Amino acid sequence: MSLPFELVAQGKVREVYAVDDDRLLLVASDRVSAYDHVLPTPIPDKGRVLTALSVWWFEQLAPVLAEHGAEHHLLAAGDDLLASGVPAELTGRSMLVRRLEMLPVECVARGYLSGSGTVEYQRTGAIVDVPLPAGLVEGSRLPEPVFTPSTKAEVGEHDEAIGFAQVVDAVGADRAEVLRSLTLALYRRGAEIAEQAGIVLADTKFEFGTAADGLVLADEVLTPDSSRFWPAMTWSPGAPQPSFDKQYVRDWLTTSGWDRVSPPPDLPEDVVAATRDRYVRAYEQLTGLPWN
Numbered sequence: 001m002s003l004p005f006e007l008v009a010q011g012k013v014r015e016v017y018a019v020d021d022d023r024l025l026l027v028a029s030d031r032v033s034a035y036d037h038v039l040p041t042p043i044p045d046k047g048r049v050l051t052a053l054s055v056w057w058f059e060q061l062a063p064v065l066a067e068h069g070a071e072h073h074l075l076a077a078g079d080d081l082l083a084s085g086v087p088a089e090l091t092g093r094s095m096l097v098r099r100l101e102m103l104p105v106e107c108v109a110r111g112y113l114s115g116s117g118t119v120e121y122q123r124t125g126a127i128v129d130v131p132l133p134a135g136l137v138e139g140s141r142l143p144e145p146v147f148t149p150s151t152k153a154e155v156g157e158h159d160e161a162i163g164f165a166q167v168v169d170a171v172g173a174d175r176a177e178v179l180r181s182l183t184l185a186l187y188r189r190g191a192e193i194a195e196q197a198g199i200v201l202a203d204t205k206f207e208f209g210t211a212a213d214g215l216v217l218a219d220e221v222l223t224p225d226s227s228r229f230w231p232a233m234t235w236s237p238g239a240p241q242p243s244f245d246k247q248y249v250r251d252w253l254t255t256s257g258w259d260r261v262s263p264p265p266d267l268p269e270d271v272v273a274a275t276r277d278r279y280v281r282a283y284e285q286l287t288g289l290p291w292n
């Protein structure tokens with residue numbers, strides 16, 4: 001796809017283009033990643049579903065942002081993008097956003113113990129400087145949601161968990177405090193809405209930037225790519241929880257005999273179709289809106 005804009009950042013499944021000095025275009029692809037590899041087979045509509053979900057969450061979270069004197073970066077999405085020169089085939093999976101000075105902190109909120117959090121906890125009984133009770137296992141619900149920030153790793157590297165003191169060093173004490181309280185408030189609101197939809201929001205990662213008028217919630221929000229979504233029905237601490245959206249892909253890759261090092265194999269049609277269905281159902285269950 002050739003866009004009349006300069007490519008300024010390229011992620012595994014997303015790109016960022018510069019529309020002008022003040023605006024960026026975030027474009028979500030149909031690519032899916034699993035086990036740290038981008039798979040060769042696209043999932044039709046994934047980019048459009050996750051973009052529509054982010055747009056919906058920005059609306060749901062606006063009151064929480066306002067309570068903390070913050071805003072979000074979304075300017076326009078969907079057909080409104082045609083006026084900015086975005087090709088029609090991209091408008092459904094693009095967001096026009098305010099260009100911000102991004103803060104160098106990944107603001108992670110966890111309501112459950114999982115992934116790198118579990119590894120940290122098993123090593124130290126805590127997640128960096130966040131103490132946790134004894135006896136927790138993979139998938140355990142935490143007594144309270146916790147703020148467990150990390151640094152933004154280089155492309156291809158994993159983010160490194162950091163303590164609150166390092167957030168203070170990076171952004172100052174007052175802003176660090178706001179980042180923690182706002183991250184936790186946004187997570188609580190998201191988890192509350194997800195719970196009503198039968199989905200556990202185990203954890204999520206927010207990114208913030210600054211503009212002249214203060215703190216701004218950026219990037220994508222509360223999507224299955226930036227968060228762990230588990231079906232509430234199957235939640236059972238003590239083992240890795242099935243991912244709401246990626247479990248079919250993970251299971252098939254495991255049975256396919258792929259060694260997780262060489263380039264991943266193509267996905268069979270039924271796994272692609274089932275995965276597309278999971279993204280559509282996540283959208284419909286969370287928003288209560290029909291996907292079309």
Ligand SMILES: Nc1ncnc(-c2cnn(Cc3cccc(F)c3)c2)c1Cl
Nearest residue numbers: 009010011014015073098099100218219
């Ligand atoms: N509002 C903003 N202002 C300035 N910069 C950004 C920004 C740059 N990069 N990223 C992360 C990212 C998002 C998608 C695809 C990628 F490759 C990388 C976010 C944003 Cl969202």
